[in-house]
Amino acid sequence: MKKLWWCGVGLLVASLAGMVPVHAAWPSDAPIEVVVGFAPGGTTDVMVRVLAPYIARQLGDNANLIIVNRPGASGEIGVAQVKRAKADGYTVGIVNLPGYFFVPMHRKASYSTKDLTLVARVVSDPTVMVARKDSKLTDMTQVMARLKASPSSLSAGHNGIGTNGHLAMARLEKAAQIHFNAIPYNGSAQQKTALAGNQLDIAFLAASEVPDPDNEATPVRLVAQFTKNKVARLNSVPTTYELGLPEEMTAERGFAAPNGVPPQILARLQSAIEAAMKNPDYIKAARNDAPFLSYLGGSDWDRQLEQDRKSYEEIARTLPKD
Helix, strand or coil, X not given: CHHHHHHHHHHHHHHHHHHCCCCCCCCCCCCEEEEECCCCXXXXXXXXXXXXXXXXXXXXXXXXXXXXXXXXXXXXXXXXXXXXXXXXXXXXXXXXXXXXXXHHHHCXXXXXXXXXXXXXXXXXXXXXXXXXXXXCCCCHHHHHHHHHHCCCCCEEEECCCCCHHHHHHHHHHHHHXXXXXXEECCCHHHHHHHHHCCCCCEEEEEHHHCCCHHHCCCCEEEEEECCCCCCHHHCCCCECCCCCCCCCCEEEEEEEEECCCCHHHHHHHHHHHHHHHHCHHHHHHHHHHHHHEEEEEHHHHHHHHHHHHHHHHHHHHHCCCC
């Protein structure tokens, strides 16, 4: 009798165990939201819209990536949304560096960089100093000589505090002991318009934003690239290191997730991004981004940023607080 009772209990436990819901494999047919903290049509938005279908193919038939734009506050609104999202792999975001890293250093922000987990870098786009092609400023030596003789005599544009152009300018000023008349703009298109109209002497842009300098509306010259090693497409442009100014600055874009996403999901997403970036069809479709595709896994990307933290903090301390 006792044996029959224990058998019955065993069958009941087994039956109940079968009723416990099992989490569906990731990804299911639920959409994966990719939050972009900038407006549709911009550099970041275009990058992820081109890449997303290739990532979805790597993740399998159920995968469906949809882009959600949450522009505002230099990307902060989008980052905050990802921070608050459920850590289940169905919400990820795009972060833009150095802004993502710098904003919480400079002012009170709704997030810290410890609130998200970096998943993978996609693009590392070097900052370039740009002048009109017909400008008398043909090289960095002339720029520095002019500013040493007459500080603030050259106007230089950037896309706002904490952007790659702003930080490249700040690092250059410190290293060379010079000072620009710095003018912030609401985007690279405004900088290029001001440069073309002779309202600006120098623009600090990302290299992908001037893919064909001779065929801009007003032709431009790349005066220097803020890199240690020359980028293939910029082989004729001197690097800051070659000029005796060991300052490097890139505009980086990649994926991040809320803290707490299961490691197996992060690993699968990371692998899918890496494989998608190697797809020849994607490389062709990436167009302006193609020369600057630079995959880096999240943990390696995080370590790299930590190495730069001190220099960012030094710049942040010199700026007026918002």
